[in-house]
Amino acid sequence: MKKVAIVVGVVLSAAAVGAAGTELSLSFGEPVVSCPAGDVRVDYTVTSTGAASAASVTETLTQGQTTIQTSNYLVAAGNVNDGGGWTFAGRYKTRDGVFQASGLANGSYSLEVCTTQAGSNGNPGKTACKTLEVVVNCAEVSNPCASASPFGEVVGNDKIRPNATAQINFRGNFGDTAFVEILDANGFYRSATVGRNGDSCNYHANWKFTTESGSDLFGNNGPGVYTVKVSGNGNTLEFAASLKD
Secondary structure, eight states: OOEEEEOOOOOOOOOEEOGGGOEEEEEEOOOEEEETTTEEEEEEEEEESSOOOOEEEEEEEEETTEEEEEEEEEEOSSBGGGTOSBEEETTEEEEEEEEEEOSOOSEEEEEEEEEEEOOOTTOOOEEEEEEEEEEEOOOOOOOGGGGOOOEEEEEEOOBOOTTOEEEEEEESSOOSEEEEEEEOTTSOEEEEEEEBOTTSSEEEEEEESSOOTTOSEEOOOSSEEEEEEEEETTEEEEEEEEEBO
């Protein structure tokens, strides 16, 4: 399950003001950091009170002196209803943007968004930048099975009889599903994928000796010692099982 951490950033620069009181500015929403993946989303808005000419936008995420991610795009001139990039509200023209980054490690980052709009009607061009601090602090998601001691056994019936069944039980950090193999020294081999039992670290598989019906694994190669191998999530387990007449 994802945990969501909301981190409030700090604005470090002001809007650019041109002639005749025209203004180009940026405003940030609250950044959202999704854990445990370290995914970041920041909504922001570019606002212009000047002409609805095109504007360039550059997004740059840094950590210290290292640039982590950068991108840029153009807000098309004109009203969005006419195929442009601006939404009109009286004197104000706005464009909503979204910055996204994935898989960031824990630490502090700086997101700078800059926008530039050329001048018009004798007004000079304008550039506005704002910087936001984004903190990623995703605590490690607890995995109770990581510390579970691997263990396996075959319980119940151990005699080869028609429709007889033995239960293969095992425990460990094998993920949502584990891969189970049964083999012996004479070439017998069967395998199956077994799901974890609910939210526990336990798995159960039915080994039916003479029929496939209702089984996870079936068949046998006569009395003797069989080896059960379990693997999953980068972990392995091996234990013995004996069958009798």
